[in-house]
Structure formats: C-alpha cells, structure tokens
Amino acid sequence: MFTRRQALMGVAAAAALAAMPPLTAAANEADIAALPREKVSLVAPPFVHDHEQVAAGGPKVMEFTMTIKELPVVIDDEGTTLQAMTYDGSIPGPLMVVHEGDYVELTLINPDTNSLPHNIDFHASTGALGGGELTLVNPGEQVVLRFKATRTGTFVYHCAPGGPMIPWHVVSGMSGAIMILPRDGLKNEMGEPITYDKVYYVGENDFYIPRDENGHFINYDSAGEGYGDMVEVMRGLTPTHVVFNGAKGALTGENALKAKVGETVLIVHSQANRDTRPHLIGGHGDHVWEAGKFANPPSKDLETWFIRGGSAGAATYTFLQPGIYAYVNHNLIEAVELGATAHFVVEGDWDDDLMKQVAAPGPIQTN
Numbered sequence: 001m002f003t004r005r006q007a008l009m010g011v012a013a014a015a016a017l018a019a020m021p022p023l024t025a026a027a028n029e030a031d032i033a034a035l036p037r038e039k040v041s042l043v044a045p046p047f048v049h050d051h052e053q054v055a056a057g058g059p060k061v062m063e064f065t066m067t068i069k070e071l072p073v074v075i076d077d078e079g080t081t082l083q084a085m086t087y088d089g090s091i092p093g094p095l096m097v098v099h100e101g102d103y104v105e106l107t108l109i110n111p112d113t114n115s116l117p118h119n120i121d122f123h124a125s126t127g128a129l130g131g132g133e134l135t136l137v138n139p140g141e142q143v144v145l146r147f148k149a150t151r152t153g154t155f156v157y158h159c160a161p162g163g164p165m166i167p168w169h170v171v172s173g174m175s176g177a178i179m180i181l182p183r184d185g186l187k188n189e190m191g192e193p194i195t196y197d198k199v200y201y202v203g204e205n206d207f208y209i210p211r212d213e214n215g216h217f218i219n220y221d222s223a224g225e226g227y228g229d230m231v232e233v234m235r236g237l238t239p240t241h242v243v244f245n246g247a248k249g250a251l252t253g254e255n256a257l258k259a260k261v262g263e264t265v266l267i268v269h270s271q272a273n274r275d276t277r278p279h280l281i282g283g284h285g286d287h288v289w290e291a292g293k294f295a296n297p298p299s300k301d302l303e304t305w306f307i308r309g310g311s312a313g314a315a316t317y318t319f320l321q322p323g324i325y326a327y328v329n330h331n332l333i334e335a336v337e338l339g340a341t342a343h344f345v346v347e348g349d350w351d352d353d354l355m356k357q358v359a360a361p362g363p364i365q366t367n
C-alpha cells in the first residue's frame with residue numbers, strides 16, 4: 001500500500017527499476033555509431049514535422065528531444081482548467097516520424113520547475129516496459145533512451161511512472177504517438193505505393209474533472225492538489241470531457257484543419273486510454289489502418305473506424321468536395337456534448353455529379 005506521497009513520487013516504477021536484471025551489451029554499438037544522425041525538431045499537433053515518406057537512404061539514428069511540462073490547460077469554453085502533464089507542452093505530445101530500421105534516440109527532460117517524476121513507454125519499442133523502466137526522471141533530471149524501430153505503424157507513447165500514477169498521468173495529458181513508416185512508404189491493399197499530401201495528428205483524450213457541491217468543475221492550483229478527487233471521478237469511468245488536441249474546440253473555427261479538393265490527407269488518430277471511433281462526416285476513410293500497423297493491408301472505404309484504447313490508427317482520404325467536414329468520435333454524445341469534434345475546411349470546386357440539391361426546400365407540392 002502506497003501513501004499518497006509515495007504514489008505521487010512514482011515508487012512503483014522505482015521499485016521495478018531496482019529489480020531489473022543487468023543489461024547485456026549490444027554487439028553493434030560501433031555499427032550504430034557509424035550511422036548517420038538526424039536531429040528532428042518536433043512540432044505541436046495537429047501538425048507534424050517534415051519527413052520523407054519514402055526513405056532516401058539507409059537507417060539513421062533519429063534524435064529527438066522532449067521536455068516534460070506540467071502546466072495549466074484550459075479544456076473547454078467555460079474556462080475549466082486541467083493541471084496538465086504534457087510532453088513538450090501540448091496535449092497530445094508531438095507525433096514523431098521515423099522509418100523502419102531507424103534508431104529513435106530521445107532525450108527526455110524533466111525540468112526542476114516540475115513537481116513529479118515522469119517517464120515514457122513507447123508501444124513501438126521492445127523491452128523494459130517500452131522504455132518506461134529506463135526513463136524515469138525526477139524533476140531536474142534528463143535521460144537518453146535509444147530504441148530500434150523494428151515494426152511499422154502508428155503507436156502510442158505515454159507516461160507510466162508506476163501504480164496509480166499511470167492512469168492519472170495519462171488522463172492528465174501525457175500521451176502522444178510515433179509513426180514508423182516502411183522504408184519504401186505506405187502501400188494500398190494491392191501492395192502499390194500510396195502517398196499523402198498532408199498529414200494531421202489528432203490525439204483524443206478523456207478527462208475526469210472533479211466538480212464542487214454545486215456541480216461546477218473545480219480548478220486546482222496544482223496537479224497534486226487535485227489527485228485524490230480526480231481518482232474518484234476516474235473510477236466512475238465516465239469522462240467529463242472527451243476532446244481532440246487537449247480542449248473542446250481545439251481543432252475547429254480558426255484552428256480547423258485545412259485541405260483542398262484533390263489532396264490526400266493522412267490522419268493519425270491516437271487514444272491512449274479509451275476506445276474511440278473516428279468518422280469524417282461527408283467523407284470516408286479511403287485506406288484505413290484501424291490498428292495502425294502498416295504490415296497489414298489497409299481496409300477500404302470505411303465509414304467509421306475503431307481505435308482501441310491504447311493505440312493509434314491511420315487513415316487516408318482524398319477530398320472530393322469543398323466545404324466544412326466535421327471529423328468526430330461517432331459516439332455523438334462524446335462528439336457534441338463532451339467535445340470530440342474537429343473540422344476540416346476544404347477549398348475547391350463543387351462536383352454536381354457526386355451531389356446536387358435538385359430542388360431547394362420549399363412548400364410541399366400537392367397535385
């Protein structure tokens with residue numbers, strides 16, 4: 001049984017670390033040291049850093065740096081504030097993109113202005129709790145983890161500092177995704193190459209904000225202060241908010257996603273904690289990797305796709321009509337009442353062949 005303070009300090013992860021067997025040396029350090037290195041500057045979602053879709057050369061060591069930031073985030077239009085925990089200041093954390101066979105080398109920084117230990121569990125990696133055992137950093141520390149990208153697809157990463165800290169850090173914002181592309185790029189169901197013109201990363205989060213006796217959401221001064229109350233709400237398994245990119249309305253209005261008729265957009269959608277079901281109203285998923293793993297052929301022409309909690313999926317769509325498309329979690333209560341709605345604003349020419357209002361609304365005609 002942990003005390004509250006021990007729980008906050010991630011004792012479970014520390015114990016797991018102490019119990020680890022000694023590491024055996026990898027044989028190919030010299031080979032890895034001889035690989036080209038590329039430093040990647042991450043960008044905040046829904047945008048994604050520049051990357052090649054087809055790798056131009058052989059494997060590289062891809063260097064990333066992420067700074068963990070504990071900070072207040074306003075999550076709805078009523079000013080409800082979550083004392084969030086984030087990778088690089090955004091919810092979700094940035095999408096990382098590499099190719100199969102590359103090495104991901106992450107410097108994870110936990111500044112001394114933070115109050116809690118954190119780490120990172122990459123679902124894309126192999127061993128040591130996805131790297132979680134090797135990356136637990138206290139405030140004022142940094143760590144460098146390297147893992148080999150052996151499997152292609154979109155994969156969640158999240159904080160997992162042990163015990164009750166795991167779900168609390170995840171529902172406080174600490175998740176993101178990595179996309180590991182095949183070296184020769186994405187393929188359709190026939191094995192033929194497909195490319196995208198744009199890529200957007202939509203991270204979906206369920207939040208559990210405690211209410212006061214009048215039913216109003218409580219704003220706490222720090223994450224730790226709200227911990228006990230939030231756990232009670234979490235145990236009810238009923239989120240108060242289900243949002244894309246950290247807040248209700250984060251991807252609508254001025255922040256709507258943009259595309260043009262004829263453009264193919266790749267949408268990466270992650271949910272680190274809970275199932276979801278993306279749906280593009282007025283469009284489709286042309287090629288959908290529901291489970292997000294590119295070794296499997298994509299499904300075609302989906303209306304709605306299913307993202308398992310703890311995974312990231314990917315879908316392409318070539319826009320054929322202009323207008324505003326809502327991209328939602330098609331539990332429509334979650335989309336409309338709880339916040340899981342984004343908008344695509346698409347420019348271009350309307351195609352009457354695909355759809356036409358043959359007669360505008362008017363009086364009911366009688367013969």
Ligand SMILES: [Cu+2]
Pocket residue numbers: 085117118119159160161169174
């Ligand atoms: Cu954390």
